[in-house]
Amino acid sequence: xxxxxxxxxxxxxxxxxxxxxxxxxxxxxxxxxxxxxxxxxxxxxxxxxxxxxxxxxxxxxxxxxxxxxxxxxxxxxxxxxxxxxxxxxxxxxxxxxxxxxxxxxxxxxxxxxxxxxx
Numbered sequence: 001x002x003x004x005x006x007x008x009x010x011x012x013x014x015x016x017x018x019x020x021x022x023x024x025x026x027x028x029x030x031x032x033x034x035x036x037x038x039x040x041x042x043x044x045x046x047x048x049x050x051x052x053x054x055x056x057x058x059x060x061x062x063x064x065x066x067x068x069x070x071x072x073x074x075x076x077x078x079x080x081x082x083x084x085x086x087x088x089x090x091x092x093x094x095x096x097x098x099x100x101x102x103x104x105x106x107x108x109x110x111x112x113x114x115x116x117x118x
Contacts, residue, residue: 001065005101006037008059011094015051017044020092028085035072035082037061054094069100 012020029039040060049055063069076082086096 001067002102003065004063004069005040005103006061006063007099007101008061008096009098010057010059010096012054012057013092013094014054015049016092017049017055017057020057020089023089023092028082031082031085032061035075036063036068037072038063 010020032039038061040062042060043058045056045058063072086093089096
């Protein structure tokens with residue numbers, strides 16, 4: 001079975017990166033782990049902390065498969081702490097979007113045909 005990926009794009013308020021990262025690591029990540037999520041990686045854009053404008057922190061999570069996705073959703077229904085956590089981040093977070101994804105690999109021939117075209 002294919003893993004499910006969750007992409008969170010979090011737009012931070014100016015100068016709030018360090019505080020938010022600490023809050024995320026200490027409070028949200030352990031709860032997410034308990035719900036079956038694994039933090040695969042994170043990215044910052046622009047690639048340095050902006051004190052006069054916000055940054056976007058992009059988080060990539062994974063779940064083992066579709067069954068793990070539905071188990072996560074069931075747990076959220078029983079204990080909506082994760083959703084409540086995000087609701088309480090207004091001091092640090094200007095906005096957040098979330099996308100659910102699975103892999104859709106391109107065949108090698110499709111990739112090669114597309115090269116050089118612009």
